[in-house]
Amino acid sequence: MAAHPHAPQHDSYDVVIVGGAIMGASTAWFLTENRDFDGRVLVVERDMTFSACSTAHTNSCMRQQFSTELNVRISQFAADFVRNLRTYMGGDPRVPQLSIHEFGYMYLADTPAGAEVLRQNLAVQHAAGAATRLMTPDQIAAAYPFYQLDDIVLGSINPVDEGYWDGATVNDWWRRQARERGVEWVENDVVAMTRNAAGTHVDSVTLASGQVVACGQVVNASGPRAARTAAMAGITVPVEPRKRFTWVFRAETPLDRDLPLTVDPSGVHVREIGGGTYQAGGHADIDPAVAPDDFAMDHSLWENHIWPALANRIPQFEAIRVLSEWVGQYAMNTLDQNAIVGPHPEVGNFVFLNGFSGHGLQQSPAMGRGTAEWLTYGAYRTLDLGQFHYDRITRNRPIIERAII
Ligand SMILES: Cc1cc2nc3c(=O)[nH]c(=O)nc-3n(C[C@H](O)[C@H](O)[C@H](O)COP(=O)(O)OP(=O)(O)OC[C@H]3O[C@@H](n4cnc5c(N)ncnc54)[C@H](O)[C@@H]3O)c2cc1C
DSSP: OOOSSSSOOOOOEEEEOOSHHHHHHHHHHEEEOOTTTOOOEEOOOOOOOOSSGGGGOOOOEEOOOOOSSSHHHHHHHHHHHTOOOHHTTTOOTTSSSOOOBBBOOEEOSSSHHHHHHHHHHHHHOOOOOOOOOEEEEHHHHOOOTTTTOOOEEEEEESSSEEEEEEEEEOOOOOOHHHHTOOOOEOOOOOOEEEEESSSSSSEEEEESSOOEEEEEEEOOOOOHHHHHHHHHHHHOOOEEEEEEEEEEEEESSSSSSSSOOETTSOOOOEEEETTTEEEEEEEEEEEBBBOOOOOOOOOOHHIIIHHHHHHHOOOOSSEEEEEEEEEEEEHHHHHHHSEEEEEOOSSTTTTEEEOTTOOHHHHHHHHHHHHHHHHHHOOOOSSSOOOTTTTTHHHTTOOOOOOOO
């Protein structure tokens, strides 16, 4: 088997997945796990170097601090999956044991309204079993004396199942095991789709190589290119590529204890990497949709916005040296920043797996599992992802996720 074949071996597949990064890999793997699914699966990935996908640019952290209960439960499954990766993957001794670097997320509010949002989110999180707690500025200062807190009204932190995890390893093993179990992965570009005469079914996808592949069901796992892929089937979806910037830096005087992933009221976030290095992220105030191949760095952003915000919140970060930087893209759901999953209401075999904005990595276990269930049974069997169906877009009923980073 060539490392990355371009041509599918067959003319027809039960499931064609457009996009082979973490959502495509998770769905493919969960299909191979399902005893009730015995179909043929093709994953089409346009770039097997994964140079432009969200997955390659992620910060790879997970949290329980969301404002919607379903998002909390989705992340709880992620924590369980990561901690028990080898067991989930059939006890395969090649699969490493993973853990979560639990530094917790520290949300800081600098207004009474912001504090009220933290309180409301806490109630949702507690109801779902998360261990979030609120902290007054005095409590924060006692636990983390390196923060400047003059303007802070309230903080919120959860040290359980919140922090860094190795998403790249999970992604690699999903792909590797799925391929070993017979899923075909080709490096090719889906460039068109054909619907049946009634318009209710995608009959086939066309590849850049010209090959036409018939499909029982098609999954849109194409990240920031989701709207382009949907348009091939004559479908609109409110997902846009938005630039997100990351910097890794070394502090001249490292902090004397773990830095929580701190979500500053300015929108800048920063976390621990280890060994005196840290990772900060943010975006420009003007945040337009960009072309899916636009990864140009905005150098003024660091000087004018990110570094000043960091140095204001943690004065020790006035003396730092940037080691690396990169630009990634969110697949931003502009309606409500939440996932869009499940079938299109009229084109029933077109299945969305889109719009994960800044939290798709941690959602990949639950979303892949749920999508595999939908493809197999036409229903969810474990966690009900029905809330995130496309219907809410046509009805303009957003389920706003307020805890977006
Ligand atoms: C800077 C940054 C930080 C982030 N931090 C976090 C975090 O800490 N925690 C978290 O949970 N999430 C985070 N995210 C979000 C997370 O990384 C994404 O939600 C997740 O990786 C989305 O995966 P995906 O498979 O849906 O999309 P992608 O990774 O973008 O993959 C889509 C794939 O589809 C392929 N494709 C597109 N169109 C076609 C086509 N027509 N034919 C064939 N292939 C096609 C692309 O080449 C691509 O490989 C972050 C994202 C960014 C950008």
